[in-house]
Amino acid sequence: MDNNNKYEETDTEQKILKAAAIVFERDGFAGARMQAIADECGMNKALLHYYFRSKELLFRRIFFAKFQTFFKDMVSLADTEIDFFLRIDMFIDNYMRMLLANPDLPVMLFTTIHQNPEFLQQLDGSFGLKMREIFQKEMDEGRIIKINPLHIITSIVGLSVMPFLARPMASHVFKIPAPEYQKLLEERGAFVKHAMRAMLKPI
Amino acid sequence: MDNNNKYEETDTEQKILKAAAIVFERDGFAGARMQAIADECGMNKALLHYYFRSKELLFRRIFFAKFQTFFKDMVSLADTEIDFFLRIDMFIDNYMRMLLANPDLPVMLFTTIHQNPEFLQQLDGSFGLKMREIFQKEMDEGRIIKINPLHIITSIVGLSVMPFLARPMASHVFKIPAPEYQKLLEERGAFVKHAMRAMLKPI
DNA sequence: AAAAGGTTTAACTAATTGGTTAAATTTATG
DNA sequence: CATAAATTTAACCAATTAGTTAAACCTTTT
Numbered sequence: 460m461d462n463n464n465k466y467e468e469t470d471t472e473q474k475i476l477k478a479a480a481i482v483f484e485r486d487g488f489a490g491a492r493m494q495a496i497a498d499e500c501g502m503n504k505a506l507l508h509y510y511f512r513s514k515e516l517l518f519r520r521i522f523f524a525k526f527q528t529f530f531k532d533m534v535s536l537a538d539t540e541i542d543f544f545l546r547i548d549m550f551i552d553n554y555m556r557m558l559l560a561n562p563d564l565p566v567m568l569f570t571t572i573h574q575n576p577e578f579l580q581q582l583d584g585s586f587g588l589k590m591r592e593i594f595q596k597e598m599d600e601g602r603i604i605k606i607n608p609l610h611i612i613t614s615i616v617g618l619s620v621m622p623f624l625a626r627p628m629a630s631h632v633f634k635i636p637a638p639e640y641q642k643l644l645e646e647r648g649a650f651v652k653h654a655m656r657a658m659l660k661p662i
Numbered sequence: 663m664d665n666n667n668k669y670e671e672t673d674t675e676q677k678i679l680k681a682a683a684i685v686f687e688r689d690g691f692a693g694a695r696m697q698a699i700a701d702e703c704g705m706n707k708a709l710l711h712y713y714f715r716s717k718e719l720l721f722r723r724i725f726f727a728k729f730q731t732f733f734k735d736m737v738s739l740a741d742t743e744i745d746f747f748l749r750i751d752m753f754i755d756n757y758m759r760m761l762l763a764n765p766d767l768p769v770m771l772f773t774t775i776h777q778n779p780e781f782l783q784q785l786d787g788s789f790g791l792k793m794r795e796i797f798q799k800e801m802d803e804g805r806i807i808k809i810n811p812l813h814i815i816t817s818i819v820g821l822s823v824m825p826f827l828a829r830p831m832a833s834h835v836f837k838i839p840a841p842e843y844q845k846l847l848e849e850r851g852a853f854v855k856h857a858m859r860a861m862l863k864p865i
Numbered sequence: 866a867a868a869a870g871g872t873t874t875a876a877c878t879a880a881t882t883g884g885t886t887a888a889a890t891t892t893a894t895g
Numbered sequence: 896c897a898t899a900a901a902t903t904t905a906a907c908c909a910a911t912t913a914g915t916t917a918a919a920c921c922t923t924t925t
Contacts, residue, residue, distance in 0.1 A: 487690060586835070619823030621820030632787040
């Protein structure tokens with residue numbers, strides 16, 4: 460077989476990656492066991508090492524892919540042709556869709572970066588500056604209140620992500636059954652859109 | 663010495679608890695090492711077991727104390743003598759103060775409950791129902807928009823907590839130096855108060 | 866001051882776990 | 896079909912780590 464990677468990854472490799480994502484998102488890096496990943500995809504533990512060398516390399520593979528998933532929607536905020544609040548709406552829609560498909564992603568992401576801040580160095584953070592300019596322009600032209608852009612982005616993400624982060628806690632404290640909580644998550648996007656307008660529209 | 667606990671806990675015990683809090687908040691339960699806690703307080707590893715028997719019991723001790731810290735301010739929302747938005751303001755002030763004093767608490771809390779949802783069973787969640795009633799009353803009397811109370815509480819917490827959760831990520835992506843980020847955290851409370859009014863005030 | 870009880874330590878143990886290896890098995894190739 | 900190469904497996908190894916133990920060391924009490 461050719462040894463360069465122009466062919467699709469093998470079925471086995473994909474199965475391992477999928478299983479690893481489940482286990483790492485559930486247990487975190489330190490808590491995850493290679494054996495648990497092997498069990499999850501019904502393969503032998505040595506196979507994981509055959510395909511990915513080490514636990515850390517396998518984890519990095521998962522982590523960086525998931526990190527991109529978490530941030531990729533943000534670039535759509537940069538399309539200045541469209542009305543600012545419509546762009547925000549679009550972003551929130553996409554973001555909530557992504558979160559509903561990856562409900563355990565935020566915990567894994569924040570935990571990993573908290574425990575391994577050096578991972579950030581290997582990540583592209585170039586869109587940060589661009590986003591700053593975009594927000595600045597909207598402020599200068601009086602379409603949103605004047606405020607540090609970081610407050611805006613942490614607000615969108617905070618409002619969107621918190622119901623996912625707090626799910627077990629909130630559903631326990633507020634005694635909400637799983638299906639009702641799910642409905643809440645699905646209607647969250649609409650509320651976040653309303654909230655962002657309310658807090659950013661001038662006067 | 664008396665064997666009942668009417669006396670203050672020993673200095674050593676306090677030192678261990680403090681060190682354990684630091685290490686567990688930094689590394690999580692699975693990632694934390696008993697030796698690291700011993701090093702952190704300059705004691706012998708066997709001492710930790712002498713005082714707390716096992717890693718898990720020591721962790722539970724820290725966790726349940728911190729969990730209370732995270733939720734205790736919420737009861738102040740129940741004092742219906744005071745105007746609703748003033749109560750919200752007070753809560754946000756206290757909450758931000760708590761977060762500034764415990765910036766690593768949210769990551770540890772969300773991660774732990776995500777990985778050990780059974781911990782919730784041992785926690786008092788009685789204030790959830792009370793809080794629901796409080797919000798319902800404000801809605802019925804037209805002082806805030808009609809919305810599921812969970813959206814309100816996750817909004818306050820999400821807006822307050824996200825800048826702490828996202829600190830390493832956000833300061834990297836937006837290239838914000840540590841002192842400036844600290845200033846942002848300190849002014850966050852004011853913004854959250856504004857945002858909550860804006861999103862909840864009718865029309 | 867000496868006995869007793871509580872505290873601290875160094876050395877040790879057992880179990881877990883990431884990773885290796887060499888053999889077995891399947892798949893591709895001439 | 897036979898040979899080579901890639902894939903999969905079971906058994907094994909070395910390192911880490913939670914937890915134990917017994918002795919040394921204080922502190923209190925009589």
